Amino acid sequence: MEQILRILYNNSSFFTFAVLQLLCLYLIVNFNSPQNAIAAETASIFTGSIESATVKAEGYLNLDEENEIQRREIADLRSRLPESGYSTTVGIDSIEDQAYAQRFIHLTANVVNRSPYSPNNTLVIDRGTSQGVAIGQGVIGSKGLIGIVALPTENFSRVISVLHRSARVSAGLRNNAYGTLQWDGQDPRRMKMTDIAEYLTIAKGDTVFTTGFSNVFPTGQVIGTVESSEVQPGTGSQNLIIELINDPLHTNNAFVIRDLFKDELAKLKPLK
Amino acid sequence: MGGVDPVSNIVRFLVILFLQVFIFRQVSLGWGGADYMFIFLGPLFIALIPLRTPRPLAVIFAFLFGISVDFFYETLGVHAAAATFCGYARQFALAILEPHDGYKVKASPDGKDLSLSWWLSYLAYLVAGYTIFYFSMEAFSPVFWKQITLKSLLTAPASLLLCVIMIAFLRPRI
Incomplete structure (x- = not known):
């Protein structure tokens, strides 16, 4: 605990800087429309890539189910072949x-x-x-x-x-x-x-x-x-x-x- | 106005703020419908914060100056971000430029025992940090690096020139 406080004290200017910088970023994004648009775009790119990765992973989890659906489809198509009468x-x-x-x-x-x-x-x-x-x-x-x-x-x-x-x-x-x-x-x-x-x-x-x-x-x-x-x-x-x-x-x-x-x-x- | 006492600092804050938002806000040069050269006095105020000021406090003062400029520029946060960065970078500029026998304990950066070349390089560091950070925050994306570079290269020398001229009037004397 004492060490943490010491680190905080020794780098107090850095932490002040970091906190104020975060505040500035918040103000920039919320009160300036061009920066707001850029931030929204960037966020959507990041969330989009995460989302596509999760969809891909879920696709593998659903593979069994998809397989079953395809098999039923094949059975259905076979029953429609001319030799089925x-x-x-x-x-x-x-x-x-x-x-x-x-x-x-x-x-x-x-x-x-x-x-x-x-x-x-x-x-x-x-x-x-x-x-x-x-x-x-x-x-x-x-x-x-x-x-x-x-x-x-x-x-x-x-x-x-x-x-x-x-x-x-x-x-x-x-x-x-x-x-x-x-x-x-x-x-x-x-x-x-x-x-x-x-x-x-x-x-x-x-x-x-x-x-x-x-x-x-x-x-x-x-x-x-x-x-x-x-x-x-x-x-x-x-x-x-x-x-x-x-x-x-x-x-x-x-x-x-x-x-x-x-x-x-x-x-x-x-x-x- | 040139002293290190709180009243002098507050007066300096107001004077530089006034000059920035009522006079130098009108000054901008550019071509093709876009402005590329501006005058920023923020680094001057940050440079003149007394040396004894605790570092976090210097950062906070810089932030206050930046946010005050923002209220007049209607770019809430952009100047504040640049000024905060500049106030934080100040301690490193001072450390790099420290004379062999150290700074005088009482002094603000003092024109009397610090040469003009020292002032020039000290202000150059701060102006460069301020302008680059400002235009980065203004563009807000690295894809605009050409505009950021161009604006910084044009604005920094102009601002530095103005700051050096202003030093002659605002240089604190003990």
């Missing part, structure tokens, strides 16, 4: 519309084959007429659209992707503007929406939905967001570039949609 189980899921009468039936499906990437993409799903698939039924993913059934066989169906130059989907916006969605064969992330009246103001980032007018897709399925709009001179209409919410060419899990009212609605076709 054709799945005959049919999971049927339904949504009810506002009238509480069943209208759309969702049928789970897996994409089993695809055409090579081209301006006219098609794909094959493992559901066919024996499960109730028919021409003109829509196919959606867990989000976004995939395509429209074109040729069903007993156990499989060929689907025209929405990224096919002859595919047409009725799409609309929240403000009841609606038009036709089609693909020009260029960029698989973007589609073009045509026939929107010129006087409507469309904001960038607006969500685009299915309208349900063509009885292919249920109303209100999100397709994507508006990226840009372009007025077509002389036609009174504008075209929108839509950024798709999903990647229709690389989605595996799909739902085939059957519209139970399709035949009834077909009777209301425009009079010729």
Whole structure:
């Protein structure tokens, strides 16, 4: 104790200096904005490096758990290999519309084959007429659209992707503007929406939905967001570039949609 | 004003503070929108603290001077940090420059028995310490070492010149 006091006494000027210097640092950092910014930046660099080190260490601690997750994933993928056989189980899921009468039936499906990437993409799903698939039924993913059934066989169906130059989907916006969605064969992330009246103001980032007018897709399925709009001179209409919410060419899990009212609605076709 | 008694020291404190914040604060030279040359009289006050003052007390006096300057410069803490460092470094400057027969016990650094060259080197140490520490604290990061060096190289000679001139008026006489 006496030694400590002696050291304190002998170096009293140093300790005074150190204490006052700390006080000055406190004042500098708290009352001068440029120095404050530098101090905050430096502190964040230090804490950031410590944090990344701890995250790295924790990553090693979680390795067993991660391993288990990967193993389950592999097991799941193996069960989907072609040699695991054709799945005959049919999971049927339904949504009810506002009238509480069943209208759309969702049928789970897996994409089993695809055409090579081209301006006219098609794909094959493992559901066919024996499960109730028919021409003109829509196919959606867990989000976004995939395509429209074109040729069903007993156990499989060929689907025209929405990224096919002859595919047409009725799409609309929240403000009841609606038009036709089609693909020009260029960029698989973007589609073009045509026939929107010129006087409507469309904001960038607006969500685009299915309208349900063509009885292919249920109303209100999100397709994507508006990226840009372009007025077509002389036609009174504008075209929108839509950024798709999903990647229709690389989605595996799909739902085939059957519209139970399709035949009834077909009777209301425009009079010729 | 030139004595070693407390009243003289307080008067000196106020006079140097007044000169610093009302006259030499206006003085700054630079180019390209930035100032690089300033005049600091803080080292002069610290140099003239009487020799007999206990070292911690000298540090505290230096701090008080620095924080007073800061109140007028609106850079709270920056001058105080530099002055505190300068007040601490003073004892080492004195130890380096100690004459063979030691300082006179009663004296403040006394112009009468200490030559002008002694004063020059003594002030040079303190001015250098003050300016370098000040600009380091002002920049607050070693990445600005170019500005720190440039400002210190320009400010230190100017401040030293002013301090040496002031010594002629403020040199304590016993």
